[in-house]
Amino acid sequence: MLPGGRAPSFFDLPGAGAELLGSRTWGVPGAAVRTGRKDWAMTEQPRRPVATYATYQEAERAVDHLSDQGFPVERVAVIGQDVRLVEQVVGRMNYGRAALHGAASGALPGALIGWLFGLLDWVDPLVSALLVALYGLIFGAIVGALFGLLLYALQGGRRDFASVRSMEPGRYDVVVDEAVADEAVRLLGGLRTSGVGGRPAPS
Incomplete structure (x- = not known):
């Protein structure tokens, strides 16, 4: 004790x-x-925004430019600001599409589970794994299609469309440790004038 x-x-x-x-x-x-x-x-370390970009690719290129110039990039961060939820509608939902989506989502897990069970056959594990994986893919697709139909039927027509959701920042700030921020601004100045699309970060 x-x-x-x-x-x-x-x-x-x-x-x-x-x-x-x-x-x-x-x-x-x-x-x-x-x-x-x-x-x-x-x-x-306290950090300061040194540039703002409309897309992540531009911010990524700015950090890559700093790296090429020998800047200590471990003192840099890219921060997405003004994050918003975007739901992109990809098509109309009906019983056929619901079954297709369910089959697609169930086929891969079924094949993976079948492959793992097939490896337990010590006589010929490769052939057994492939064969059981095929059975698992078919079984998973059937079960997934049934679940897709069931879920669509339970919605009662309240959501007759398919969509994909994503989180998208409105801008990307490149922030740097205060001690080396002035050097980062100097190095990024030439990059901005080359048409990359960056602009000084709001103070």
Whole structure:
């Protein structure tokens, strides 16, 4: 028993768990963490946006440009701002399409499960796996089609369309540690004038 009547735990073993050094807290600049294998400093530098881009590809190209110029890219982050939900309608939903979507979603898991069960045959595992995977694909497609039809029937015609949802930021900010932000602005200045589409980040 430990002082206070507490039973020993894993974290009481030498070198186990993590221990904060000093009076600083986790995530605060300058906090250090000790583990059983090594010590390191966890620093959180203040960051400043240096450029804003309309697409992720442009922001990605900007970071790649900084890397090509020898800039310490580990001090760079790309942050998506003004995130919105976009639901793209891809077609009308009916019983045939519902069955087709259900069959497609059930075929792959069925084939994978069949392949795994087929590998248990020690005589000829490859042939058995392929054969059982084929059976699993067919069975999964049938079960998936039935579930697709059932779910569509339960909706009672309230959602007669198929759609794909995605989260899309309105812009992408390239942010850099304050200590090297001026250098990043200088390096990205030439890239912006080359028609990449970036603009200075709002202050």
